[in-house]
Amino acid sequence: MRIGTFVGAALAATLSQTVSAQTWTDCNPLTTTCPNDTALGMSIRVDFTKGEVNSFVASGSPTYDGDGVSFSVAKPGDAPQLISTFYIMFGRIEITMKAAPGTGIVSSAVLQSDTLDEIDLEWLGVDDGQVQTNYFGKGIVGNYNRGQFNPAPNNQAEWHTYTIDWTQDRIVWLVDNTEIRTQTADSAEENQYPQTPMQFKFGAWAGGDPSNAPGTIEWAGGVTNYENGPYAMKVKSIAVTDYSTGKEYRYKDNSGSWESIEAIDGEINGNVGNVDMITITASAASPTDSGSPRVPAGGIGTASGDATLTQTGWPWVPGATPDEGSVPDGWVMTEEGKLIPNESGSVHPPLVVLLGSLLLGAITFIRHTF
Incomplete structure (x- = not known):
């Protein structure tokens, strides 16, 4: 289990350091043996109108108020996001939100x-x-040809709930329980269907920043004028359901197939039948043209470099390694998405480590600053 980065993420949040967000992986199981992924193994529902929760690590500077959590883009380099400390192995995410307005501004849930x-x-x-x-x-x-633009009217001024429901057989995207797209595993290109444990990340960034590649700026709708900002994505609440059970997910080999994933102290798809399945009330109209240029991976027009640093979802700072967070030993998740000490376990060492690291990090920060 990854435990060290939890402390680092807490320290980063305490010092309010702003870093550029990115979609990345620090260890790719396709090429090497990696640490196990912390499993959610249950369902949680997080109400951000009540403030932040420690089961998500912040990058950048999300803010909280009565509407929930806001991801504001005000200047070059702003890319606030929240990243889950846990993974799901098949499951469902729901996000109730308002997308950010503005030329070149992109709101993402990944x-x-x-x-x-x-x-x-x-x-x-x-x-x-x-x-x-x-x-x-x-x-x-x-060929960047897997994206579609699907109906989601008034997505900036009104609250809507967006859902991704993911199984080994198909992915369904919904808006307010209306199905807008279904992708089956059988119809995906060979070895291209997503089927390994996933983290949940969401936030906003400027695809139209003048420093980005021309293809990215074109896809994002044009060059961002920061003088007209700030531009904010707002998230009221989220719900996450893991269709599998257990404490951790382990890659048994380098194949990247779902059959190669082991649920430690649990079962792959062990929650299926124990949770409410999605309710589809209608199907939306056919998607519009996938756009020009072809929709890039996660909004970035070019994915290059080493596999463990390939950028596919957020503005990429080459060589950067942000903290991703994890659930420390002796802590458990509540249904509200909060990490709390497990009364039956030893909780003092994680607290001591956390407080000590915070103090040491603060002293180091002050020394380097002054």
Whole structure:
């Protein structure tokens, strides 16, 4: 289990350091043996109108108020996001939100695995009538032809709930319980169907920043004028359900297939039948043209470099390694998405480590600053 980065993330949040967000993986199980992924193994529902929760690590500077959590883009380099400390192995995410307006501004909700499997929802600030749906397998972008623009009217001014429901057989995207797209595993390109444990990440960024590649700026709708900002994505609440059970997910080999994933102290698909399944009330109209240029992976027009640093979802700072967070030993998740000490376990060591690291980090920060 990854435990060290939890302390680092807490320290980063305490010092309010702003870093550029990115979709990345620090260890790719396709090429090497990696630490196990912390499993959610249950369902949680988080109400951000009540403030932050420690089961998500912040990058950048999300803010909280009575509407929930806001991801504001005000200047070059702003890319606030929240990243789950846990993974799901098949499951469902729901996000109730308002997309950010503004030319070149992109609001994103992404499921991504350590092998760079990916399932996306993205909203362009120049279009408050559609949402982009997308998927990738193992970081392979192909011809950038898997994206669709699907109906999502008034997505900036009104609250809507967006859902990704993911099984080994198909992915369903919904808006307010209306199905807007279904992708089956059988109809996906060979070895390109997402099927490994996923983290949940969401936030906003400027695809139209003048420093980005021309293809990215064109896809995002044009060059961002920061003087007209700030531009904010707002999230009222989320719900996450893991269709599998257990404490951790382990890759038994380098194949990247779902059959190769082991649920430690649990079962793959062990929650199926124990949770409420999605309710589809209608099907939306057919998708519009996938756009020009072809929709890139996660909003970035080019994915290059080493597999463990391939950028597929957020503005990428080459060589950067942000903290991803994890659930420390002796702590458990509540249904409200909060990490709390397990009364039956030893909780003092994580607290001591956390407080000590915070103090040491603060002293180091002050020394370097002054």
